[in-house]
Amino acid sequence: xxxxxxxxxxxxxxxxxxxxxxxxxxxxxxxxxxxxxxxxxxxxxxxxxxxxxxxxxxxxxxxxxxxxxxxxxxxxxxxxxxxxxxxxxxxxxxxxxxxxxxxxxxxxxxxxxxxxxxxxxxxxxxxxxxxxxxxxxxxxxxxxxxxxxxxxxxxxxxxxxxxxxxxxxxxxxxxxxxxxxxxxxxxxxxxxxxxxxxxxxxxxxxxxxxxxxxxxxxxxxxxxxxxxxxxxxxxxxxxxxxxxxxxxxxxxxxxxxxxxxxxxxxxxxxxxxxxxxxxxxxxxxxxxxxxxxxxxxxxxxxxxxxxxxxxxxxxxxxxxxxxxxxxxxxxxxxxxxxxxxxxxxxxxxxxxxxxxxxxxxxxxxxxxxxxxxxxxxxxxxxxxxxxxxxxxxxxxxxxxxxxxxxxxxxxxxxxxxxxxxxxxxxxxxxxxxxxxxxxxxxxxxxxxxxxxxxxxxxxxxxxxxxxxxxxxxxxxxxxxxxxxxxxxx
Amino acid sequence: xxxxxxxxxxxxxxxxxxxxxxxxxxxxxxxxxxxxxxxxxxxxxxxxxxxxxxxxxxxxxxxxxxxxxxxxxxxxxxxxxxxxxxxxxxxxxxxxxxxxxxxxxxxxxxxxxxxxxxxxxxxxxxxxxxxxxxxxxxxxxxxxxxxxxxxxxxxxxxxxxxxxxxxxxxxxxxxxxxxxxxxxxxxxxxxxxxxxxxxxxxxxxxxxxxxxxxxxxxxxxxxxxxxxxxxxxxxxxxxxxxxxxxxxxxxxxxxxxxxxxxxxxxxxxxxxxxxxxxxxxxxxxxxxxxxxxxxxxxxxxxxxxxxxxxxxxxxxxxxxxxxxxxxxxxxxxxxxxxxxxxxxxxxxxxxxxxxxxxxxxxxxxxxxxxxxxxxxxxxxxxxxxxxxxxxxxxxxxxxxxxxxxxxxxxxxxxxxxxxxxxxxxxxxxxxxxxxxxxxxxxxxxxxxxxxxxxxxxxxxxxxxxxxxxxxxxxxxxxxxxxxxxx
Numbered sequence: 001x002x003x004x005x006x007x008x009x010x011x012x013x014x015x016x017x018x019x020x021x022x023x024x025x026x027x028x029x030x031x032x033x034x035x036x037x038x039x040x041x042x043x044x045x046x047x048x049x050x051x052x053x054x055x056x057x058x059x060x061x062x063x064x065x066x067x068x069x070x071x072x073x074x075x076x077x078x079x080x081x082x083x084x085x086x087x088x089x090x091x092x093x094x095x096x097x098x099x100x101x102x103x104x105x106x107x108x109x110x111x112x113x114x115x116x117x118x119x120x121x122x123x124x125x126x127x128x129x130x131x132x133x134x135x136x137x138x139x140x141x142x143x144x145x146x147x148x149x150x151x152x153x154x155x156x157x158x159x160x161x162x163x164x165x166x167x168x169x170x171x172x173x174x175x176x177x178x179x180x181x182x183x184x185x186x187x188x189x190x191x192x193x194x195x196x197x198x199x200x201x202x203x204x205x206x207x208x209x210x211x212x213x214x215x216x217x218x219x220x221x222x223x224x225x226x227x228x229x230x231x232x233x234x235x236x237x238x239x240x241x242x243x244x245x246x247x248x249x250x251x252x253x254x255x256x257x258x259x260x261x262x263x264x265x266x267x268x269x270x271x272x273x274x275x276x277x278x279x280x281x282x283x284x285x286x287x288x289x290x291x292x293x294x295x296x297x298x299x300x301x302x303x304x305x306x307x308x309x310x311x312x313x314x315x316x317x318x319x320x321x322x323x324x325x326x327x328x329x330x331x332x333x334x335x336x337x338x339x340x341x342x343x344x345x346x347x348x349x350x351x352x353x354x355x356x357x358x359x360x361x362x363x364x365x366x367x368x369x370x371x372x373x374x375x376x377x378x379x380x381x382x383x384x385x386x387x388x389x390x391x392x393x394x395x396x397x398x399x400x401x402x403x404x405x406x407x408x409x410x411x412x413x414x415x416x417x418x419x420x421x422x423x424x425x426x427x428x429x430x431x432x433x434x435x436x437x438x439x440x441x442x443x444x445x446x447x448x449x450x451x452x453x454x455x456x457x458x459x460x461x462x463x464x465x466x467x468x469x470x471x472x473x474x475x476x477x478x479x480x481x482x483x484x485x486x487x488x489x
Numbered sequence: 490x491x492x493x494x495x496x497x498x499x500x501x502x503x504x505x506x507x508x509x510x511x512x513x514x515x516x517x518x519x520x521x522x523x524x525x526x527x528x529x530x531x532x533x534x535x536x537x538x539x540x541x542x543x544x545x546x547x548x549x550x551x552x553x554x555x556x557x558x559x560x561x562x563x564x565x566x567x568x569x570x571x572x573x574x575x576x577x578x579x580x581x582x583x584x585x586x587x588x589x590x591x592x593x594x595x596x597x598x599x600x601x602x603x604x605x606x607x608x609x610x611x612x613x614x615x616x617x618x619x620x621x622x623x624x625x626x627x628x629x630x631x632x633x634x635x636x637x638x639x640x641x642x643x644x645x646x647x648x649x650x651x652x653x654x655x656x657x658x659x660x661x662x663x664x665x666x667x668x669x670x671x672x673x674x675x676x677x678x679x680x681x682x683x684x685x686x687x688x689x690x691x692x693x694x695x696x697x698x699x700x701x702x703x704x705x706x707x708x709x710x711x712x713x714x715x716x717x718x719x720x721x722x723x724x725x726x727x728x729x730x731x732x733x734x735x736x737x738x739x740x741x742x743x744x745x746x747x748x749x750x751x752x753x754x755x756x757x758x759x760x761x762x763x764x765x766x767x768x769x770x771x772x773x774x775x776x777x778x779x780x781x782x783x784x785x786x787x788x789x790x791x792x793x794x795x796x797x798x799x800x801x802x803x804x805x806x807x808x809x810x811x812x813x814x815x816x817x818x819x820x821x822x823x824x825x826x827x828x829x830x831x832x833x834x835x836x837x838x839x840x841x842x843x844x845x846x847x848x849x850x851x852x853x854x855x856x857x858x859x860x861x862x863x864x865x866x867x868x869x870x871x872x873x874x875x876x877x878x879x880x881x882x883x884x885x886x887x888x889x890x891x892x893x894x895x896x897x898x899x900x901x902x903x904x905x906x907x908x909x910x911x912x913x914x915x916x917x918x919x920x921x922x923x924x925x926x927x928x929x930x931x932x933x934x935x936x937x938x939x940x941x942x943x944x945x946x947x948x949x950x951x952x953x954x955x956x957x958x959x960x961x962x963x964x965x966x967x968x969x970x971x972x973x974x975x
Contacts, residue, residue, distance in 0.1 A: 040590070040591060040592050044813045045591075045818075045819070046572065046578070046580070046585065046588065046590070046693040046694075046813070047571070047572045047590070047690070047691040047692055047693045047694065048690070049689060049690050049725060049727065049728075050727070051725060052727065079809050081808070081812060081856075083812060083815065083833060085815065085817050085833075088813065088818070089809075090809065090812020090813045090814075090815065091809045091812055272857055272858045274808070274809075274856035274857060274858075275856075276805060276806075276856055276861075276865060279697035279698035279728075280694075280697050280727065280728060281727050282727060282728060
């Protein structure tokens with residue numbers, strides 16, 4: 001039987017605010033020693049009360065607007081009750097019946113086709129503390145609590161069950177990630193947990209409109225993990241269904257090492273969160289003025305920027321897409337094009353810059369695991385290098401070496417060229433002796449060429465390039481060789 | 490001169506100001522009183538003697554330097570539900586028997602800034618759940634007017650200490666009557682301010698949408714003086730209201746001309762003791778004599794739903810508020826346990842008393858999937874109706890006057906096993922918490938030698954009206970001058 005895949009994603013994104021959601025503690029705990037960013041409020045001490053971080057609300061509203069959501073005039077917080085040692089108050093302040101936004105969407109592209117994925121809601125809540133499970137030498141297990149993360153603003157973005165494949169889920173997640181980075185509201189670091197994703201997955205016979213029991217998949221710490229876990233889970237469910245088994249509603253965790261999802265909790269043990277309105281926080285007014293002001297500050301988002309790159313720089317859709325996924329890359333690209341050359345040169349320069357960024361630059365970033373913002377090579381360096389290629393000082397081949405050197409050392413192109421003696425040999429005199437040697441050492445190729453084999457000339461040019469360690473201008477070598485071989489009849 | 494410990498705040502202030510008395514002398518007199526009567530009364534969970542003496546000496550320095558505010562150098566007791574930096578705050582619970590807060594509640598901070606001498610922390614029903622102070626995990630507080638009887642609750646220690654001269658004034662908290670009912674039982678003045686008038690920051694939460702801190706004092710003037718200090722907006726409490734605080738002493742005028750006062754019949758409930766009813770009706774008659782227009786037959790029919798509504802909402806909020814006590818971070822922690830969950834369960838099993846557990850279970854039930862609409866949501870709707878009914882009534886009356894409680898102080902143990910009877914003790918006070926309106930209890934006299942309180946209710950932020958009615962009555966009746974024989 002044919003099955004249709006139904007996937008909905010829940011994303012939790014920590015907001016890049018200075019302070020926590022309900023107290024004045026610093027929210028930047030990444031490199032802080034355990035339990036140093038804490039106060040009576042985020043420790044959940046008796047008698048404390050929360051106060052709302054306005055910046056977090058602003059960021060969440062901004063995100064909701066970027067995701068085309070509707071923002072109500074009032075929103076309110078609720079208590080989500082469940083006991084766990086990482087939850088300082090025994091309840092999490094979250095939003096239930098009156099979230100700060102609903103009914104949005106974002107667009108993804110899979111196999112060249114655009115699809116809108118619905119966003120159910122974007123709401124605001126607080127993160128919980130972090131537990132570390134340890135075992136002492138005697139074999140006794142114990143847990144440590146680091147409260148630094150407790151109370152860090154957390155935004156939850158819930159999608160509609162609109163995705164029909166793991167590919168679509170990955171695209172959705174990457175697009176959402178990209179949007180949050182454009183907005184500057186979240187670091188988006190999945191390994192560190194500042195951008196986390198849970199998925200609801202089910203299958204149903206193709207053509208059916210009923211939903212089958214859904215499985216919540218957790219513990220996916222990278223885009224790749226999300227894709228693999230979903231692909232695994234869809235396949236697992238399909239097998240169970242085909243073998244006549246019964247699918248059950250449950251929570252399953254992705255275990256990277258096993259490449260499989262493992263059952264954690266079935267529905268019978270599901271929590272009853274006993275939500276009720278948070279009495280310590282009065283309803284929050286989201287005035288139209290406040291919302292409009294935020295709307296007016298929305299930056300250009302990835303889709304709009306991609307479309308502009310296509311029309312303004314005549315880039316291919318493919319290149320424009322790749323360049324605009326990350327705001328940092330798109331910014332880097334545009335900085336390289338300031339000032340933009342005139343006329344046809346502009347298009348050529350844009351294409352060249354795009355090639356370098358998507359080629360060598362991306363390759364080196366990946367290989368060294370460096371982020372664009374930390375890259376030593378500046379847009380100015382890249383532009384200077386391109387100018388050296390244009391004026392013939394550097395060959396494209398040599399430029400790759402130069403670029404890598406610039407990437408590693410942070411020096412300018414001209415500096416690298418000077419230090420390594422890498423300038424292209426562009427005068428005939430400098431090449432004459434090398435040509436002589438190559439001709440003398442390759443009589444067979446010379447003879448072949450004279451008998452009309454063009455391939456032989458290419459070989460000879462290559463030999464010259466090799467002898468000059470790539471510093472010769474290949475076009476010039478080509479011309480000089482033709483001339484010498486024609487004369488030596 | 491009467492004994493120093495019998496002084497009111499304003500009397501003590503006058504003596505301090507004229508240098509006829511030092512804060513140290515006053516503080517020592519109160520400490521001596523504590524040493525003499527505390528064995529009988531048991532108002533205090535903790536007596537902070539050293540701190541009190543230090544603060545008194547500091548107050549005397551300030552007075553010498555000319556820095557004297559109405560509360561400077563005056564001994565007070567703080568109910569043990571308000572956090573005091575460096576001083577144990579137990580909520581009269583085993584769960585917090587060793588908890589020392591690292592911070593002061595906003596009210597404590599404000600009183601300290603106003604020169605308070607803190608005598609200690611007041612006994613109470615565990616986590617403020619109760620009406621007799623018998624639910625304290627430590628000991629029962631006794632009514633100074635009759636030591637065989639309860640002082641009321643949950644702020645029983647606060648009320649008893651003021652009546653017994655163990656503190657010149659006290660702070661209590663009121664979720665369903667916990668200031669007013671013990672004030673009535675101990676013949677002192679007690680105000681539950683409008684919800685949002687006084688910051689709750691640092692008040693260990695029982696039911697967040699109902700809790701409010703207020704003063705318990707020997708007379709109405711003192712009540713106004715304490716309110717002048719503790720009332721006002723606090724950025725740390727989002728439910729506190731940013732609204733100017735008037736000088737409440739300005740409303741202390743001895744006549745009630747032009748005031749319209751209603752007497753709601755629903756507050757004279759079935760089962761009310763006839764002695765209480767007589768005393769209260771006589772007191773209301775006095776208000777008429779003082780110039781008030783009294784309407785004796787006002788009706789607020791939704792009052793009868795207040796008790797049920799309260800016992801859904803308060804336990805629901807309490808269930809969440811008390812979830813943090815799991816033995817992991819502070820307070821009591823059960824050590825003999827199989828694993829983490831077992832430790833958390835045992836901590837709560839042994840750390841909480843029976844009334845607290847009863848309310849946690851009530852709240853858990855009322856909020857559970859499938860019951861939420863029938864209980865919690867319904868109660869919220871009833872709450873709205875009760876509030877509206879009050880609002881509508883207050884378009885016709887400046888104040889409503891009722892008994893504070895249907896009975897005189899009952900005997901210790903009398904209702905300990907009868908939770909429903911105990912709950913009825915608050916039947917006259919809890920509608921004010923549900924509607925968020927202010928209410929004050931003033932001594933209205935005695936029946937068979939036992940105190941009776943009269944409650945005055947007003948619309949939100951009408952504390953001035955309440956003070957005016959209470960003050961005029963007090964000045965005419967004079968009950969505030971009586972002291973128990975101890």
